Amino acid sequence: MANPAEDSPGGALSEANKQPRYVRRKKIHPKLAFGRYRIIKWSALIALLAFYYLIPWLRWDRGLNTPDQAILVDIPARKFYFFFIELWPQEIYYWTGLLILAAVGLFFVTSIAGRVWCGYACPQTVWTDLFIYVERLFEGDRNARIRLDKARWGIGKILRKLGKHLVWILIGIVTGGAWVFYFVDAPTLARELLAFEAPSSAYLTIAFLTATTYVMAGWAREQVCTYMCPYARFQSAMFDEDTLLVTYRDELGEPRGSHKKDASWDARGRCVDCNQCVAVCPTGIDIRDGQQLECINCALCVDACNSIMDRVGQPRGLIRYDTQRNLEARETGADTRARIIRPRTVTYAAILVVLMAIMVVSLWTRSTLEVNVLRDRNPLFTLLSDGSVRNGYTYKVLNKSHDSLSLTLRAEGIPGATLRVLGTEAEETEVMISARPDQVESFRIFVHAPLRALEGGSNDLRFLLMNSAGESIDIAGTAFVGPDK
């Protein structure tokens, strides 16, 4: 490529230097498409929005004194409720697992079919789609909207724009409103919100999310994907030559050109240059230029092109989900089929399955009772007046069940050892303790052992916990320290 500066050494600034540093956004007026992928997109939109807005209203009976909301993030009580699962803060790793699953799931889907997450399921896409739907209701489809934007301001234009923005803000309020319901009992909060008695943090959250929804889905739209989203940028690292991407097949379409009815299709491509693929594109690109970073793989251009191909009597599939390998294979006449099972997808699937198995097994075998034993370090031991030795422990019982537990605690491993719980008089080989439901109970335990039963220094000691039926439910190993011998 010639360098203009070199062509005119010492000359005035070349034309290239006049490129502006910042450009005005080209407003996109996506046209409504009809077809298979548009139907999938509508279905995804309805399902996802219904899921988002309605989930907080699902109830799940957990018995007395526990919330009956199916999905609830109870921040003050530091509990997460998910149907039959209840997570305590120390089980945050389940969250980590869930996020890793989500990430690997995304990688898996992307390696098969590119950015379909972006095209169908990303909240940015879903809400943008919803907002464009509202825009269409007030301002009409693409051409009408372009005309309206160019038209002079008048009553009609003001009313249409006003109506659109009001509905957008309303959707924003409902979106923010649904969000807060995930954190507090939904029916209670809904009543409080309407009576203006809810905590100010709820109103602030709703206001903030209303603003972000309105700005992101109403104004920023595809710019979020193009300029802000990091995922859009690194997704291409997950593509390979077998990934299904929305592709314009130039070997069929070119040379393009407008086509008169009854004219011959010989010596030309099938593309009639109607520009419908560009008109429906939510990111405003021309797929015929090839893969571009703006493309979210939503296939609305496929729908648009297929409609046109039907009308001009040509086979569908000029734009379609296709792989790089197929494009090359067609040139050599080789076999063209999508290879979904390949090392990359198998690896992702294997990671997914293993992770899910780990999660399910650990959730399944998860106990509703946890025990922690902390041995006193200062003093290591106390010599008593009868010559015996005492060690102090903090024994914690996490009762994650909703029932009060009567438990029996026994110290094992040192002959003649007895124990006492601070606050009680009894000095026995086993003591009764109780744990309230949904609580962490902390007990100060003193263990006494005769000096003759001890070896010098550290001795092994086990705390055996039994339920009211006398079954052992926990054994916690620790040490009992005596004087050196």
Next chain:
Amino acid sequence: MPNERDELTGTETTGHEWDGIQELNTPLPRWWLYILYACILFSVVYWVLYPAWPWINDYSRGVLGWSRHVELNEEIEEAKAYRAQFVSRIEAASVSEIAADRELLQFTLAGGRSAFALNCSQCHGAGAQGGVGYPNLGDDAWIWGGSLEALESTIRYGIRSEHDETRDMAMPAFKSDEVLDDAEINDVAEFILSLSDSAGDASAAERGAAVYVENCSVCHGESGEGMHENGAPRLSDFIWLYGGNKADVVETISFSRGGVMPAWEGRLDEATIKQLAVYVHSLGGGE
């Protein structure tokens, strides 16, 4: 030299090229620039409202008067107000009432722990394990009593302190006061050690029994069980405040012993004294 244009897109390149891949100098959207301006505007508003600029000896304080110190003091006041309800309940309750109230006990133990670390640990040790001359507060040997009430009195009035109510009993120094001679002291020391089966000389211990009855049993009890009212330690156990070797015991009999603990009334408030009593009682040896 950012002035080449990419043929395909018509966009200017930055002139950077790696393996034939050129970096395009795609213009940013204009709103991006406006966000920069908005941020600049925000920062100017922030400088006016909040502490921002350092001067030589001071800094710009901002018209809102906000600072971390003000916020911290408010939080401390809030915490004090929250604690006040417990403190007033502690002041109104007796030590045994406090120990019986689960909620109050929890607060008391936490407060007692920090008060102990601040005021008591210098002599008694951070874990209350004591040392020679400083009693171990975790064991079950109590010179002046280990009940909640006795502990409260000891902390409040001290031992051999300046306070009028202080516990104040002294052991005679049997050698320097010329009450006993060296042989008698040796015998009685053997007898005392025999109470906890640690005597070395049985015949001396036998001789010492008579000396003990005459000179020691009034305070320490006939079988060496001790007496809290007199602050006379139990001699028949394995715990020795000043050492349990014969030489230590002889030294104690000869020249007497007596530790001093300050009275905490007036130094610490009522609630803290009660918290300390309950905390010390909870260390494991409370009676």
